[in-house]
Amino acid sequence: MALIELKCHLGVGPKVSGTALVTDDNFSARYDLDRIKGIFSRPQHKLAGESYVDRILVVNTAKGGVASAWMLHEMASRGMAPRAILFNTVNPILAQGAALANMAMCDRFADGDVTRLIMSGDEVEVDPANGIVRVTR
Amino acid sequence: MRLSSEETAMLNGEMGEPRRWAMQHMVQVGRFFDAEDCVKVSQAHMMADTESLGEAGVELIEGLARHGEADRRVRIPMITDPRGIDFKHYRTLKQTDAMAELERRAVTAFEALGILMTDTCINYQTIMPPVRGEHLAYGDTGVVIYCNSVLGAHSNFEGGPSALAAGLTGRTPRYGLHLAGNRRATRRYRVEFQPQSLSDWGAVGGIVGKRTGSYWDVPVIEGITAQPTSDDLKHMGAAMASFGSVPLFHLVGITPEAPTLEAVCDPKTLAAEPVTGRDLADFFGNYGGKGEKVDVVVFSAPQLSIVEMRQLADLLDGHKVHKGTTLLAVTSPVVAADATRFGITRRIEEAGGLVLQGMCFYQSYAREMAIANGWKRLLTNSVKLVNIIGGYGYQPSLASMQDCVRSAIAGEIV
Numbered sequence: 001m002a003l004i005e006l007k008c009h010l011g012v013g014p015k016v017s018g019t020a021l022v023t024d025d026n027f028s029a030r031y032d033l034d035r036i037k038g039i040f041s042r043p044q045h046k047l048a049g050e051s052y053v054d055r056i057l058v059v060n061t062a063k064g065g066v067a068s069a070w071m072l073h074e075m076a077s078r079g080m081a082p083r084a085i086l087f088n089t090v091n092p093i094l095a096q097g098a099a100l101a102n103m104a105m106c107d108r109f110a111d112g113d114v115t116r117l118i119m120s121g122d123e124v125e126v127d128p129a130n131g132i133v134r135v136t137r
Numbered sequence: 138m139r140l141s142s143e144e145t146a147m148l149n150g151e152m153g154e155p156r157r158w159a160m161q162h163m164v165q166v167g168r169f170f171d172a173e174d175c176v177k178v179s180q181a182h183m184m185a186d187t188e189s190l191g192e193a194g195v196e197l198i199e200g201l202a203r204h205g206e207a208d209r210r211v212r213i214p215m216i217t218d219p220r221g222i223d224f225k226h227y228r229t230l231k232q233t234d235a236m237a238e239l240e241r242r243a244v245t246a247f248e249a250l251g252i253l254m255t256d257t258c259i260n261y262q263t264i265m266p267p268v269r270g271e272h273l274a275y276g277d278t279g280v281v282i283y284c285n286s287v288l289g290a291h292s293n294f295e296g297g298p299s300a301l302a303a304g305l306t307g308r309t310p311r312y313g314l315h316l317a318g319n320r321r322a323t324r325r326y327r328v329e330f331q332p333q334s335l336s337d338w339g340a341v342g343g344i345v346g347k348r349t350g351s352y353w354d355v356p357v358i359e360g361i362t363a364q365p366t367s368d369d370l371k372h373m374g375a376a377m378a379s380f381g382s383v384p385l386f387h388l389v390g391i392t393p394e395a396p397t398l399e400a401v402c403d404p405k406t407l408a409a410e411p412v413t414g415r416d417l418a419d420f421f422g423n424y425g426g427k428g429e430k431v432d433v434v435v436f437s438a439p440q441l442s443i444v445e446m447r448q449l450a451d452l453l454d455g456h457k458v459h460k461g462t463t464l465l466a467v468t469s470p471v472v473a474a475d476a477t478r479f480g481i482t483r484r485i486e487e488a489g490g491l492v493l494q495g496m497c498f499y500q501s502y503a504r505e506m507a508i509a510n511g512w513k514r515l516l517t518n519s520v521k522l523v524n525i526i527g528g529y530g531y532q533p534s535l536a537s538m539q540d541c542v543r544s545a546i547a548g549e550i551v
Binding site: 095 | 162165166168169170184186188189190191192193194197218276277278293294295296297298299312313350351352353378379380381382499500504524525527528529530
């Protein structure tokens with residue numbers, strides 16, 4: 001098993017671990033999810049049909065509206081949220097939502113495109129306070 | 138982050154628990170985006186629909202509302218985005234009493250905080266338009282992009298919790314579009330056709346937004362010689378923000394920060410990307426459905442101005458919406474009052490349409506409405522709405538307002 005350590009900008013939320021779910025697509029809680037079932041629901045999304053619950057979700061960037069800020073909090077309150085979301089670059093809304101929901105979130109990776117550095121199924125530890133993500137595969 | 142003595146007092150809880158919560162939230166977000174300090178803001182605008190808030194969000198607001206009046210009241214004028222329920226019509230839409238009850242609880246709690254329930258995403262057309270250089274904490278991406286771009290105000294996208302924090306503190310972290318250096322153009326587009334309708338303007342926004350695709354990039358658009366109206370730029374901005382999470386654009390010769398191309402970029406180093414008539418046709422081609430039965434025709438996202446409401450009434454006069462199709466026109470409480478006064482609401486409803494106020498279609502439990510009403514094929518002239526609504530289980534189609542009305546009358550997409 002190989003251990004890879006990735007550096008990123010300091011994030012928000014607690015230190016968490018979990019299994020990665022990765023796409024080079026973008027993310028909006030409003031546009032892309034069936035939040036009741038905990039799956040990606042927009043047919044055109046590359047993760048359509050996949051469950052994001054308790055996963056370390058790795059996506060390119062945030063898109064769309066302001067609703068995701070409330071929605072991450074609502075999803076977390078029901079235990080139907082990702083454990084962490086990692087972006088190449090995030091927008092303010094998702095960062096604000098993670099702060100409210102106490103969800104781990106990081107972006108701006110020093111080593112390149114995070115959607116290529118991490119693969120679905122990797123075991124990932126996210127340490128937002130120190131800006132470090134450890135990947136085991 | 139550097140904090141003033143007053144901000145430090147808020148963070149330490151010396152000005153009450155709601156302001157401590159708000160300041161702590163702002164410091165977390167500010168550090169994430171390397172904000173050096175806070176900037177004072179003059180207005181806040183917050184997303185307030187209960188589909189987004191959920192039970193957990195409503196409980197959070199109710200918790201803040203239980204504090205004493207001196208601790209809980211917002212410090213600056215604060216208004217709301219569309220909610221999810223029109224209390225007069227929710228049963229017609231087959232929304233549930235439980236949804237309405239959650240919405241009533243939210244309204245009661247927001248009002249206890251001193252928030253004005255304007256329930257609108259067209260506040261820049263109807264409430265108090267910002268002025269150039271004004272720092273704001275606005276929610277609703279369409280509101281933010283319009284106020285930044287068309288009015289020259291300064292706001293980031295502020296989600297509900299951050300807008301609320303700004304209302305309680307009168308500040309927001311100084312990052313993103315509060316910094317002049319982040320307002321220069323980084324992408325340049327040359328439009329090779331002239332938009333003819335609101336949906337064409339929306340499509341330009343959708344194309345540019347999709348290509349730009351980043352909150353941190355700023356597009357400048359040249360080549361448009363047609364004089365846009367406020368409604369045109371409303372649709373263009375809302376679509377651009379929706380497709381690309383873009384919070385600011387410049388339209389050369391039109392928007393205040395771009396009297397010339399050179400004012401916002403160095404044209405020698407920033408090459409123009411063409412947006413062609415073929416791009417426009419392809420964009421509309423993404424949303425088919427011609428000849429298919431249409432279940433619901435929606436005019437919403439953004440809410441309609443009084444001018445759009447009258448255009449819709451003019452198109453419907455002397456016709457009846459097909460019995461198998463529902464036609465919804467969604468607007469703000471302010472516009473709805475005017476529309477009633479001017480006889481516009483009566484004309485739309487005599488044709489079989491339904492005028493809704495204070496909500497927006499996609500913020501109104503759209504998935505549950507689809508299931509309860511058997512709606513699948515949705516037709517709209519809103520580029521923003523077709524981008525959003527697929528995730529709620531609809532098959533979206535896009536057409537001009539004229540063709541939307543013709544389709545509603547025919548019961549199928551013409």
